[in-house]
Amino acid sequence: MAENKVSPEIGRAALLAFLKEKSPLGPLKILANHLGYFFQIPLPMFKPYVVFGAQANKKVLVTERDKVLWRNTDPVTDLLGQGVLIVDGDEHDHYRKLMEPALHTSRLPEYTASMISQTDRVSSQWRDGEVVDMLVESRKIALLIIMQTLFSKDVWDDLEKIWKPVLKSIEYISPGAWILWRKIPRFGFRKPLKVLDDYLFQIITDRRRQTEDGLSSTVHRPNDLLQHLIGAGLSDKIIRDQMLTMLIAGHDTSTALLAWTFALLGQHPEIHQQVVNEIDKTNDLERVPLLDNVIKESLRLYPPIHIGNRRIAQEMDFDGNKIPKDERLFYSIYLTHRDENVWENAESFCPERFSNGKKPAGLSYVPFGGGPRVCIGATFGQVEARVVLSYLLKNFTFKFTNHKIHPHMGATLEPRPGVMMKVTRRSRL
Ligand code: HEM
Numbered sequence: 001m002a003e004n005k006v007s008p009e010i011g012r013a014a015l016l017a018f019l020k021e022k023s024p025l026g027p028l029k030i031l032a033n034h035l036g037y038f039f040q041i042p043l044p045m046f047k048p049y050v051v052f053g054a055q056a057n058k059k060v061l062v063t064e065r066d067k068v069l070w071r072n073t074d075p076v077t078d079l080l081g082q083g084v085l086i087v088d089g090d091e092h093d094h095y096r097k098l099m100e101p102a103l104h105t106s107r108l109p110e111y112t113a114s115m116i117s118q119t120d121r122v123s124s125q126w127r128d129g130e131v132v133d134m135l136v137e138s139r140k141i142a143l144l145i146i147m148q149t150l151f152s153k154d155v156w157d158d159l160e161k162i163w164k165p166v167l168k169s170i171e172y173i174s175p176g177a178w179i180l181w182r183k184i185p186r187f188g189f190r191k192p193l194k195v196l197d198d199y200l201f202q203i204i205t206d207r208r209r210q211t212e213d214g215l216s217s218t219v220h221r222p223n224d225l226l227q228h229l230i231g232a233g234l235s236d237k238i239i240r241d242q243m244l245t246m247l248i249a250g251h252d253t254s255t256a257l258l259a260w261t262f263a264l265l266g267q268h269p270e271i272h273q274q275v276v277n278e279i280d281k282t283n284d285l286e287r288v289p290l291l292d293n294v295i296k297e298s299l300r301l302y303p304p305i306h307i308g309n310r311r312i313a314q315e316m317d318f319d320g321n322k323i324p325k326d327e328r329l330f331y332s333i334y335l336t337h338r339d340e341n342v343w344e345n346a347e348s349f350c351p352e353r354f355s356n357g358k359k360p361a362g363l364s365y366v367p368f369g370g371g372p373r374v375c376i377g378a379t380f381g382q383v384e385a386r387v388v389l390s391y392l393l394k395n396f397t398f399k400f401t402n403h404k405i406h407p408h409m410g411a412t413l414e415p416r417p418g419v420m421m422k423v424t425r426r427s428r429l
Contacts, residue, residue, distance in 0.1 A: 006042050010034045022406050024175075025306075025334060025413075032335045038321045045180050048328040051318055052335035054342070057363035059318065060310065060331045061371035068310035068329060070373070073182070076173045076309075079193070082238055083245030084376070095242060096376065098232050102150060102225035103376055108383050111149045115387045118144040121156065123392060126423045131401055134419040138258035141388055142251040149380075150246055152222035153203055165196035169244070170252055174410040200240050200247075204230070248411065250377050256304035256412040257295070257385050263419045264298055264349050266400025271351060279394050288390055293351035295385050299367035301349060304412040306334040308369060333366050334413070397424045 006014070010030065017026030028050070031039050037053045051060065060068060069088050071077055080086050084095040101107075122140045126132055140159065143166065147153045155162060168189055178184050207226055221227060225246065229239045265272040271294065278290045308331045316323045323329060338346045342364045344353070359365055368375035375381070392398075399422040408416035 006031065006035070006039070011042070023409055025407055025409065028332065028335060029338070032332075038318045043180060046328075048330050049323050050330045050332055050335075052332040053339055054336070054360075054362040054364040056318055057331055057336060057366055057370060059316070060308065060329070061363065061366075061369060061373070064316060065371055065373070067312065067314040067316050069313045070310065072309060072311050072328070074173075074309075075178060075186075079169060079173055080245050080248075081241040083241040085245050085249055092373075096373075098228055098234075099225060099242065099246075099376060102228055103380055105379055108379065111145075111380065112383065112387055114148050115145050115384050116391055118148060119388045119391045123396065123423075126396070126425075128424050129422060131420050131422050134262040134398075134421050135255070135259040135415060136418065138262070138388075139251070139255040142254040142258065142384070143247075145254075145384060145388075146247060146250040150225040150250070151203055151243065152224045152226065158199070162196060162199055165192040165199070166247075168192035169196055169248060170411045173248075196244070197240065200243050201236060203243070204236050204239050246377075249375075250380070252412050253304040253377075254381055254384055256302070256414050257298060257381065258388060259415050259419050260302040260304075260413075261295060261298040261385065261389060262398065262421060263400075263405050263415045264301070265294070266398065266419065266421060267403070268349055269400075271349075272398075276393050279390050288386065289355075290351065291386060291390060291393075293354040295382065295389070296354040296367075297349060297351040300337045300343075300365065302407060302413050302415070303333040303337060303367045305367075305369070305375075306409070306413045307332050333369075336364060336366060339364070395426055397426055398422070399424075 013034075014027035014030045017030045018024060020026060031041070031050070032052065037056055038049070038051050040047050040049050051057075070092070071086050071088055077086055082091065082095075084092060084099060087095065119141050121144065122137055126137075143159070143162075144155060147155045169192070172186070172189050172193065178186065203226070207230060211221060211227075211230060226239070226243070229242055234242075265275065271290075275288070275291050275294060278288050282288060310329045310331070312323050312325050312327045312329055315325055316329070337343070340346050342360050363370050368378040368381075400420075401422055402418070402420040405415045405417070405419065408414045
């Protein structure tokens with residue numbers, strides 16, 4: 001059993017890493033280097049346990065998953081209510097089963113068409129030579145895509161109205177002082193969150209009306225996720241919870257993935273050029289092996305969901321280290337992906353490590369989690385990244401103009417302060 005107490009020296013090193021890297025990821029790496037695959041973070045009033053690596057992931061996600069609960073008492077639960085991401089047991093399985101058909105691979109060809117048209121819409125606004133922030137542009141694209149594909153809602157004209165409410169909802173669930181002081185007053189959220197709620201409820205109301213009209217006429221009813229949820233007889237409140245869950249889980253993650261991939265390509269011009277050459281040689285935006293490897297490597301280095309958050313329902317044992325009931329447990333995707341015992345040159349960007357389908361065994365690579373609650377949108381998210389990136393790289397040149405980017409721990413891991421790129425349409429070069 002490893003000695004996993006944080007000594008004053010390790011504490012000091014962790015603090016220095018925090019100041020240097022401007023993020024808790026630095027201290028996490030220090031703690032993992034000194035303490036191994038199991039440790040406890042000694043914060044005042046909050047002492048979560050952290051585990052990582054294939055073995056621990058397997059326990060949390062597969063073999064002993066019944067010993068942990070997803071539902072916590074935190075702002076994520078406050079915001080998402082009974083969303084599929086939050087609830088446990090039969091309730092979870094019921095919602096998940098209702099949602100899976102809308103995310104089945106057989107639906108992807110029609111979604112791909114929408115992914116391309118929404119990407120085209122956003123990028124057609126760019127002026128030649130303009131410097132754009134790919135963190136912002138990626139969010140616009142991902143937001144339009146998720147709303148169009150899952151709810152058949154075109155939010156183009158409403159982007160201005162919902163932009164701040166969406167960002168506020170993400171800020172609401174991002175780590176903050178509430179971690180240490182759960183009841184800390186939080187100002188500035190009530191109004192924007194209400195705007196977003198009203199917006200979603202209106203979509204539900206409109207669809208119910210359309211559905212009723214459709215019963216007596218031939219009005220077209222979309223065969224989308226929203227229709228599945230309505231058809232299953234769920235209440236407006238439960239449908240709102242699922243919609244908000246999918247809206248946030250399904251676009252904030254893709255935003256981070258796209259933005260990090262642009263940042264990494266910007267930082268590695270040779271690989272960037274090789275990807276462009278590969279895309280130029282094909283007409284099939286979905287078959288670009290090097291781009292696939294770049295996406296996988298981007299997910300390894302900067303997994304948008306970098307940590308899985310659980311509450312212990314029944315005592316767990318990790319190699320003799322026990323975690324009592326009711327304690328908080330994090331399984332760290334970030335640390336799993338940077339484990340030097342598994343990944344050669346773990347800190348370097350090396351898409352080649354995934355070439356020819358190579359991948360380390362077991363749960364050493366878990367950008368989408370694992371087990372029965374693996375990300376429901378894993379295939380959707382990967383296809384989306386492939387399609388959006390190949391479309392943009394085929395049609396535009398991107399010149400990276402900022403080089404100082406750090407990972408910001410929000411609801412997802414984001415490249416901050418942004419990914420500034422000078423864009424030029426390729427046909428006009
Ligand atoms: C690049 C994109 C994405 C990444 C990296 C990602 C990552 C993840 C991870 C790591 C989990 C498991 C979290 C845990 O174990 O605590 C998860 C769950 C989930 N994701 Fe994703 N995700 C992505 C895209 C999407 C998309 C596009 C959707 C919706 C269309 C989505 C919806 C969900 C939902 C609903 C869950 C909860 C599933 C359940 O508990 O049954 N995600 N995602």
